[in-house]
Amino acid sequence: MNIQFKKGVLELCVFAILDNGDCYGYELVNKISENILISEGTIYPLLRRLTNEGYFTSYLIESSEGPPRKYYKITAEGSKVYNDLKDEWHQFVLGVNRVIERGEKN
Amino acid sequence: MNIQFKKGVLELCVFAILDNGDCYGYELVNKISENILISEGTIYPLLRRLTNEGYFTSYLIESSEGPPRKYYKITAEGSKVYNDLKDEWHQFVLGVNRVIERGEKN
């Protein structure tokens, strides 16, 4: 898979999943991996950054299978940013598809 | 517009336009700009790179409005790469949209 396509979009995916309910990092990696190839080394720094920026908060919960899980919860501000980002994404896809389609028709 | 979304996609746009007919750099910038915000400083290095990689060839044509225009023509190999890239793009968009939609439904 083209690495470059993912730039900025993984952030959108993390927002989308957390907007639907709390998750821990490892779980996010698995959920996203169902549709897009992704590495753990990508998600953990991303979660930390977005938490520092105030879009997520985190809390620890003990697990019976491994070390405690760090759950992330989206904030109201994060939810707002997510909606803007999602709109931008759809607009962007439309723009790219127009460029491609025009090339094919003419 | 989110800069990160563009990563790798501008390459796809350049391929798409040249696959439909020869263009010079400035013209490409204008065509793409109709749908996606873009800077000249992005396109020229990109054209050079893809030409070095054998996906485009170039030739000069005198112009009556400014310096000679450097036209780019896509090669057979470039055309092949474009088709693969286009498929990858569509698959990628589907994957991202599935992640987003699942978040909204549940």
Add this chain to the structure above:
DNA sequence: CAAACTATCTTGCACTGCAAGGTAGTGGTG
């Protein structure tokens, strides 16, 4: 005890778009 799995985290690299600039040629206006 050792392997396999879950789960977290860090470091440094590679790639790509952009801002900010420079260089040149043409055409028009005063």
Add this chain to the structure above:
DNA sequence: CACCACTACCTTGCAGTGCAAGATAGTTTG
């Protein structure tokens, strides 16, 4: 002629992001 606007090309260095590779640590199973 001097000046500006426009077309058209190009370069440099920076910023952001994903990844490979690896470290750490707990639990379960053979």
